[in-house]
Amino acid sequence: MSARVLLVDDEPDILFTASLALRLAGYEVLEAAGGRAALEKLASDRPDALVLDLRMPEIDGWEVLDRIRTDETIPGLPVVVLSAHASGHAEERARQQGATAYITKPFDPQHLVRELGKALGSDA
Amino acid sequence: METYAETLRIASLVTYGALGGATFIRWRRRKAAPDAWASATFLSLATVALVGQIAGAQAGTALDPFVLKLLLAGLVLFPYLLLRFLASFGPLPRWLEWSAAALTAVVVGWSLALTQVPRPGTARPPGFQAYLSVLLAQWVFLFAVVGVRLWRAGRRQPVVARRRMRLLAAAAMGMSIAIVVSASRNNAEVTGVSLAIQGLSLGAAILFFLGLAPPRALRTAWRRREGVALRAAVSDLMRATTAEQVAERLVPHAASLVGARAAAMYDASGAPLGLHGDVPEASADGPGSHRTSLGSGSLVVWTSPYTPFFGRDELQELDALASLAQLALERCELIEREREFISNAAHELRTPMTTVYGMAITLDEHREMDRDTRRQTVDALLRQSTRAKALIDDLLDLARIGGSPRPAERFPVEAGAAIRQALEAAPPPEGTTVRVDAEPGVTALADPEAIERILVNLLTNMYAHGGSNVGLEVRRDGRWVVIVAADDGPGVPPALAPALFEPFSRMPGAATTGSGLGLTICRSLARALGGDVTYEPDGASRARFVVRLERA
Numbered sequence: 001m002s003a004r005v006l007l008v009d010d011e012p013d014i015l016f017t018a019s020l021a022l023r024l025a026g027y028e029v030l031e032a033a034g035g036r037a038a039l040e041k042l043a044s045d046r047p048d049a050l051v052l053d054l055r056m057p058e059i060d061g062w063e064v065l066d067r068i069r070t071d072e073t074i075p076g077l078p079v080v081v082l083s084a085h086a087s088g089h090a091e092e093r094a095r096q097q098g099a100t101a102y103i104t105k106p107f108d109p110q111h112l113v114r115e116l117g118k119a120l121g122s123d124a
Numbered sequence: 125m126e127t128y129a130e131t132l133r134i135a136s137l138v139t140y141g142a143l144g145g146a147t148f149i150r151w152r153r154r155k156a157a158p159d160a161w162a163s164a165t166f167l168s169l170a171t172v173a174l175v176g177q178i179a180g181a182q183a184g185t186a187l188d189p190f191v192l193k194l195l196l197a198g199l200v201l202f203p204y205l206l207l208r209f210l211a212s213f214g215p216l217p218r219w220l221e222w223s224a225a226a227l228t229a230v231v232v233g234w235s236l237a238l239t240q241v242p243r244p245g246t247a248r249p250p251g252f253q254a255y256l257s258v259l260l261a262q263w264v265f266l267f268a269v270v271g272v273r274l275w276r277a278g279r280r281q282p283v284v285a286r287r288r289m290r291l292l293a294a295a296a297m298g299m300s301i302a303i304v305v306s307a308s309r310n311n312a313e314v315t316g317v318s319l320a321i322q323g324l325s326l327g328a329a330i331l332f333f334l335g336l337a338p339p340r341a342l343r344t345a346w347r348r349r350e351g352v353a354l355r356a357a358v359s360d361l362m363r364a365t366t367a368e369q370v371a372e373r374l375v376p377h378a379a380s381l382v383g384a385r386a387a388a389m390y391d392a393s394g395a396p397l398g399l400h401g402d403v404p405e406a407s408a409d410g411p412g413s414h415r416t417s418l419g420s421g422s423l424v425v426w427t428s429p430y431t432p433f434f435g436r437d438e439l440q441e442l443d444a445l446a447s448l449a450q451l452a453l454e455r456c457e458l459i460e461r462e463r464e465f466i467s468n469a470a471h472e473l474r475t476p477m478t479t480v481y482g483m484a485i486t487l488d489e490h491r492e493m494d495r496d497t498r499r500q501t502v503d504a505l506l507r508q509s510t511r512a513k514a515l516i517d518d519l520l521d522l523a524r525i526g527g528s529p530r531p532a533e534r535f536p537v538e539a540g541a542a543i544r545q546a547l548e549a550a551p552p553p554e555g556t557t558v559r560v561d562a563e564p565g566v567t568a569l570a571d572p573e574a575i576e577r578i579l580v581n582l583l584t585n586m587y588a589h590g591g592s593n594v595g596l597e598v599r600r601d602g603r604w605v606v607i608v609a610a611d612d613g614p615g616v617p618p619a620l621a622p623a624l625f626e627p628f629s630r631m632p633g634a635a636t637t638g639s640g641l642g643l644t645i646c647r648s649l650a651r652a653l654g655g656d657v658t659y660e661p662d663g664a665s666r667a668r669f670v671v672r673l674e675r676a
Binding site for chain 1: 471474475476477478479480481482483485486489490497500501504507508
């Protein structure tokens with residue numbers, strides 16, 4: 001059975017780009033266009049992993065990371081962060097908040113596929 | 125010998141006269157306490173010297189005893205007035221104040237009470253001899269106090285102030301030596317010694333003059349080495365790229381320029397950006413502080429009480445340095461804005477680039493793709509590359525408008541016609557209506573292409589974010605042609621309005637389809653034409669943009 005991945009980004013075309021690469025790599029992809037939708041789908045659809053954009057209006061990626069960390073029902077959910085922040089500071093903070101991997105935009109979709117594979121593998 | 129003596133006497137007289145005049149003029153100009161005391165000191169000395177000369181010339185060799193006594197009393201006051209000059213910079217110890225005043229009062233009283241003043245060369249009665257001793261003690265004591273205190277206070281001063289203070293100290297010492305030597309001899313004849321005394325007294329007068337009113341050329345020569353340091357400081361300052369760097373480079377130079385014990389630079393909110401030396405904690409405007417505005421923020425130096433009198437040039441140079449620091453700060457602000465602009469532009473390009481890059485790789489890796497997916501992929505590629513292109517075009521436009529050294533060329537453009545053209549280029553989408561209310565024949569000085577660009581940008585903005593009813597109105601207002609573009613939407617949130625024309629400011633949650641530069645370009649274009657674009661919501665909180673262009 002293929003793993004289910006929840007993909008979160010407020011840019012429809014980035015969502016489509018990442019989603020396409022993940023589907024072609026054999027994942028089942030769920031999509032959310034914002035932090036609120038992501039939290040709802042996390043609760044209802046129980047994905048195996050999360051690919052998360054940080055900069056979003058309203059509920060941003062940081063807040064989503066925070067909620068996941070405090071949610072006892074989903075311990076150790078692998079999270080790959082997609083970020084426009086290239087600074088090491090943001091990466092450090094994201095990892096401290098529970099991100100498994102950190103990818104800077106623009107990104108190679110194959111890199112995302114590899115990182116997601118690693119994240120799920122280490123979880124298994 | 126006689127001619128030498130006469131020449132020296134006249135030279136001294138002229139020097140003291142000039143000193144009295146110079147200090148008087150300075151006091152009239154500045155009205156500060158040290159200037160007042162310097163002026164009183166040397167005016168009284170010049171008067172004594174002049175009256176003595178005139179009275180002496182009229183009376184032959186013998187002076188009227190009463191005039192002589194008055195002159196003696198005036199002479200006795202000279203060192204005391206000089207001490208008052210010193211005291212005007214800061215209080216003296218109480219014992220010194222009292223003993224100086226008491227001693228002077230005694231000598232003045234004694235001078236006026238003298239029954240006879242023996243002529244030079246004649247025998248001195250014991251009473252007069254005693255009077256002379258007390259007078260000498262008073263002179264030497266007061267001059268020594270003034271000399272030593274000025275010399276020591278000059279220690280931490282910048283070079284001009286220090287030299288001026290030390291010249292005064294040396295002059296005071298010279299005067300006291302001259303008086304001691306002259307009183308110790310009793311000889312009416314002109315000898316080498318009497319010439320030396322006269323020379324010493326003239327020398328002291330010249331030192332007083334240079335200390336109190338040094339010519340500009342001399343001050344410039346003294347400052348040569350510090351001037352080099354200052355120029356180095358200025359070029360250092362102009363290379364700073366943040367306000368903190370400006371502070372770090374400015375503050376120590378400011379302190380050493382005026383010989384301040386401490387200096388500090390504060391930002392507009394009063395928070396310190398840079399500190400140097402022993403900055404007083406209590407208040408930035410306490411005694412001895414000198415505050416200079418830096419536009420946003422200020423520079424404060426804590427100087428010795430001698431600085432305002434002796435270090436005037438340096439305080440003026442400090443103001444000059446402060447205005448250069450202000451330029452440096454403005455430059456830093458500009459650099460910071462550009463840095464932010466570049467970072468925002470890169471961020472804006474990142475989104476389309478992510479899609480283009482990712483899609484290109486995906487297409488390359490998966491050549492066999494179903495028709496639908498391939499279609500979607502190509503659509504996304506087209507959409508995002510168009511977006512990247514629009515952003516790059518806007519960036520280039522902005523650079524071109526902002527970088528143009530000359531104002532844009534202007535022609536008469538009929539406002540109604542410009543609106544029709546803009547509506548052809550940007551027709552309202554379905555569901556949106558545009559109502560135009562343009563008085564015919566209203567002509568603005570503009571560039572037809574620029575005015576179309578402004579109107580198209582405003583229209584597409586309102587189509588994307590505003591209500592479904594858009595209104596365009598043209599009217600005359602004095603020397604302006606005013607074009608008002610409004611819609612019946614909710615308007616711009618008040619929090620966003622102040623930064624509306626800044627690059628990349630966006631409505632929260634708005635779809636990020638535009639470049640984020642549209643309104644910035646509108647304003648730049650209008651300003652290049654001598655007009656402006658502003659956001660002026662009306663009472664109903666609708667979005668309302670106002671374009672002002674000069675009337676033809």
